[in-house]
Amino acid sequence: MSSSPQDRRPIVISGPSGVGKGTLIQKLFNTHPETFALAVSHTTRSPRPGEVEGIAYYFVCEDEFKSLIAENAFVEHTFFSGHHYGTSKMTIENQTTKGLIVVLDIEMHGIQQMKENPSFEARYIFIRPPSLQALEERLRNRGTESDRDVEKRLAQAKIEMEYADSEDAYDKIIVNDDFDKAFEELDGFIYDAA
Numbered sequence: 001m002s003s004s005p006q007d008r009r010p011i012v013i014s015g016p017s018g019v020g021k022g023t024l025i026q027k028l029f030n031t032h033p034e035t036f037a038l039a040v041s042h043t044t045r046s047p048r049p050g051e052v053e054g055i056a057y058y059f060v061c062e063d064e065f066k067s068l069i070a071e072n073a074f075v076e077h078t079f080f081s082g083h084h085y086g087t088s089k090m091t092i093e094n095q096t097t098k099g100l101i102v103v104l105d106i107e108m109h110g111i112q113q114m115k116e117n118p119s120f121e122a123r124y125i126f127i128r129p130p131s132l133q134a135l136e137e138r139l140r141n142r143g144t145e146s147d148r149d150v151e152k153r154l155a156q157a158k159i160e161m162e163y164a165d166s167e168d169a170y171d172k173i174i175v176n177d178d179f180d181k182a183f184e185e186l187d188g189f190i191y192d193a194a
């Protein structure tokens with residue numbers, strides 16, 4: 001297998017919370033060191049202890065974030081839980097110039113914004129759970145969300161799965177049932193797709 005994919009476009013990975021995106025991305029990075037890089041997002045929220053500027057996020061104030069929106073600096077941005085979050089064209093370009101392939105973990109609304117921008121070229125992958133029941137088990141076993149949060153995430157998962165089924169939104173849909181198989185499929189798509 002070649003150590004670096006021929007297709008250098010950013011890889012955008014989406015899918016319901018708890019489906020295994022983070023785990024798959026981590027394995028991709030571990031399997032191919034120095035090939036991929038995560039895009040660093042901008043946010044208006046304050047840094048949590050240990051979060052380093054330019055690594056966890058670019059931390060900016062509300063005014064700065066709004067100027068960036070006005071300058072059309074983002075490929076996607078959103079307002080969530082009282083704070084703005086966005087992926088800038090600059091962070092993607094920075095990593096790409098270093099010779100790395102950018103991987104983005106983006107929720108559905110971000111995908112919709114990216115797809116509206118014809119100048120942003122990427123490969124879009126949707127990770128699907130084998131069933132909503134399996135997704136619920138993963139979220140509960142992960143133990144990071146309250147019961148109410150799990151319910152909210154499951155309701156959102158249904159919407160994301162309908163979008164993935166009904167629209168021509170993704171270049172590839174991978175069911176994350178057996179983890180190793182799902183990883184092989186992801187790896188194969190990233191390395192082999194023309």
Ligand SMILES: Nc1ncnc2c1ncn2[C@@H]1O[C@H](COP(=O)(O)OP(=O)(O)OP(=O)(O)O)[C@@H](O)[C@H]1O
Nearest residue numbers: 016017018019020021022023138142176177178179
């Ligand atoms: N194929 C699989 N079978 C069983 N469990 C899995 C599988 N893939 C991932 N998991 C587990 O499911 C849980 C959720 O995975 P992960 O945190 O990677 O999800 P995520 O999609 O990144 O979620 P979020 O969007 O909320 O960050 C983790 O505990 C992970 O170990």
